[in-house]
Amino acid sequence: MQRDTRQRRAIRAAFKEAGHPLSPKELLELARREVESLGIATVYRNLRALEKEGWIEAVELPGESPRYEVAGKGHHHHFHCQDCDRVYEVEGCPGNLKSITPEGFELESHEFVLYGRCETCAA
Amino acid sequence: MQRDTRQRRAIRAAFKEAGHPLSPKELLELARREVESLGIATVYRNLRALEKEGWIEAVELPGESPRYEVAGKGHHHHFHCQDCDRVYEVEGCPGNLKSITPEGFELESHEFVLYGRCETCAA
DNA sequence: AAAGTATTGATACTAGTTTCTCGTTAGCTT
DNA sequence: AAGCTAACGAGAAACTAGTATCAATACTTT
Structure with a gap:
């Protein structure tokens, strides 16, 4: 079963506060304000999980590694x-x-x- | 001074025949029809050289590594x-x-x- | 044809990003 | 509060794309 951890809450919160697509690094920085021990592996783990459950989706831009944004925003x-x-x-x-x-x-x-x-x- | 090698001719020819953007791998495959010993290092070397001299330019697409096309085509x-x-x-x-x-x-x-x-x- | 050297091909290496491993931590349930 | 175990953090490892190395090859010039 899935647990509601400080890290996951911080990551979700970062997405909501930012309001624009975040790279894993940006996300790490933002979420560290909340949980300063946060590690990059946890960021990637949660990105994968959140994407799988449909809460975020990948934003691919030319020549850039993927960013992620909260899903369900309609065409933009x-x-x-x-x-x-x-x-x-x-x-x-x-x-x-x-x-x-x-x-x-x-x-x-x-x-x-x-x-x-x-x-x-x-x- | 720059030399006119079989490899470089094959690479240029591949671009012209293809008529659409090529990835390094696609380019390797195509140019190998002409020079079957062609190595990937030579492909990258010539891509760099051809881009520098302005004969090709990079085409970056979301989530993809760059492709290259013959330069000077105007906005498209x-x-x-x-x-x-x-x-x-x-x-x-x-x-x-x-x-x-x-x-x-x-x-x-x-x-x-x-x-x-x-x-x-x-x- | 010979000499000089840019270029090649194979392979090792680098750089960047993402995933895996594993001992430790901390949610959740009882 | 004790136990179970999902999730964490740190670092190693994997993967990919592209670059550097270096002996061998093949253009060019003489």
Whole structure:
């Protein structure tokens, strides 16, 4: 049976407070504010468990190792800040996708990443 | 000075014949049809050299290690076939990007990937 | 054709990320 | 509160992608 540990609570809390996708390292840092002895192995163990139970899902960005965000947010995309390297969610979707899909290809889904500077770094 | 070797010719030829982005492994396979002794180290060496001289450029897709395509094609995006795992180029661009960029964020560039089945695999 | 050296191929190595191992800790149940 | 054992922490190990090493090969020039 699954236990409700300090570590797991800290990890869940970190996701909720952050509100944007977190890499394992970012997650470790954030959750250590709560449980400072937290180890990286525990982070990975819980990421796997939380993903399996559907509470988080992986966010893969070009040339980056995966980040994770709380699941069930509906269709959205991401903004990657080139200064602070953080990833933000963006609402909305450009649409128009079928028109650029080549003849005979079956479009199933799409991913879409904006690059630039976030509000904080742009200032 | 740079030499014109069988290996380098085979690699260039593979890019031109393929007409779509190639991973180092794909490139190795293709170029081995021409030079069967070709080693992976040589592939990486030439990828680096060709990228440096601007003849190819890297194509980064979510969760994938980089592929490379012949440079200088103008703005375009990519279609990743989930069956054969090949990547194709697609013309056009949805536009409309500023409207979904959050307040205060500075948009610099974007990347955009379609997923589904290519013509061959859809048949 | 010979000499000089850039390039090759095989393999060892590095770097980064994720997983495994195992003794210890701490939730949960009774 | 005692016992059971899931979960933890630290470090070793595995995996992957890419780079470095070095003797052998093969372009180029003379």
